[in-house]
Amino acid sequence: MFDTALLIFAGLAAGMLNAIAGGGTFISFPALVWVGVPPVMANATATLTALPGYLSSAWAYRHDMETQDPLPIAMVLFLAAIGGLAGAGLLLITTQETFSALVPWLLLLGTLVFGLGPFAMKHMRTGTKAPKPVAAAVLLAVSIYGGYFNGGLGIMLLAAFGLMGLTNLHGMNGLKNLVSALLSVVSVAAYTVAGLIAWDAALVLALAQLCGGYIGARLALKITDTGLLRMFITVIGLVMAGIFFVRT
Template sequence: MPDVPPLELHTILLVAAAGLFAGVQNALAGGGSFITFPTLLLAGLNPVSANMTSTIALFPSQTTSAVAGRKLVQDVGPLTFKRMFIISIIGGIVGAILLYLTPPTFFAKLVPWLVLFATSMFAWGAFRKQPIHATAGMPAWVLMLIQSCIAIYGGYFGGGIGFLMLATLTIAGQQIRAATATKNMLAMAMNASATLIFAFSGMISWPAALALCVGGIAGGLIGSWLIYRLPPQFMRIFVVCVGTVLTIYMFMR
């Protein structure tokens, strides 16, 4: 693995500003990684390092959101939440190891397709009609298979996992409030295992991670204030636009 390049002060400040915006974005509509990932690429990190650093930096604020809504967490159809949690941890480990073993040059070629997929999932999840009541559900083995795939993808890249899980959980029989809380806890589980592996990979830009983390926490507080004042739909449209531009840019590199 190549060395992580040192960052100058003005670059760290730019990364912190991106973290601030990402924190606001996550609080209002989700999709903060669409801001942090390209910013880290512009800062000079290779795609693998940028992805790992972004995952670690956003993990603290993600944990806060998950813990805050833990009382709303429920079992998922025929599966207990504990089993889904374990599946998410194992899948996150598998995805993180796959990313660690992926050469940066190959991952760079894969990134445009991952961003395209993540943007599509975000757009679909952000603008689909959310169900008010629980739906019919799905067989246990199907739910386990889907969650395993989502968890592996989450540990490997992670863009769009929130909307993938939200759709899966509502189809599996959860109401939207419980599905949102359960989704946050499962995402925390898969990213916790990935974060632990990434931290010892030697691929993390710790100054950038710290700057993103501080900016993200501040942005989350601002977002909590703006959530009653700024239409979330505006932020969703902005994320889709950013994702579209980023996808086109990645394919043209």
């Protein structure tokens, strides 16, 4: 009963955070590990359970979504699918021991990217489009990372969209959730074939994230300053990374 309650709470919180500012993986992944799911399987399951939240958030943002040159939306989705499959493939050949050793570093990297991302983006030349090959290479690299590990993916995608010349934050958030959903679909397809999904935990977490994602998206449209929330999520990520460093 406690495990179920923990997964419901983690799912609601993760879905809301992913919709508003990102960082839900810093809650959903450790929750799965704490209820006894092995790290590689927990990573795959966390990716699956984030999918309903991404979809509901993308639907809430459907009227704001947009893209433009240098990469049209069809190219963005194609690169995301290819990168997601490549990242999932890398995870499939990673042993439990190796991934367990990588987990704290991945959490730390994702947290730092998440926490420092807005500062870096503030100093980018918004509205200036990077050359098409550069934008494509950055998006592909981010998609490979997202197929392997979900932490910090949201802010990385926002940075990639900034290089593409997008400036409408709500539109960028909608596209971020759509791309994240596609990444999750192709990655989860590979994980499912490999038998890496903990289905009992996944069902509870996915339903909770579905509700949390929609609620978070509606709240996000009313929030003008997410600075304090981002600081809170960054602290959570650092604490989680610290715990996993101690455990390994």
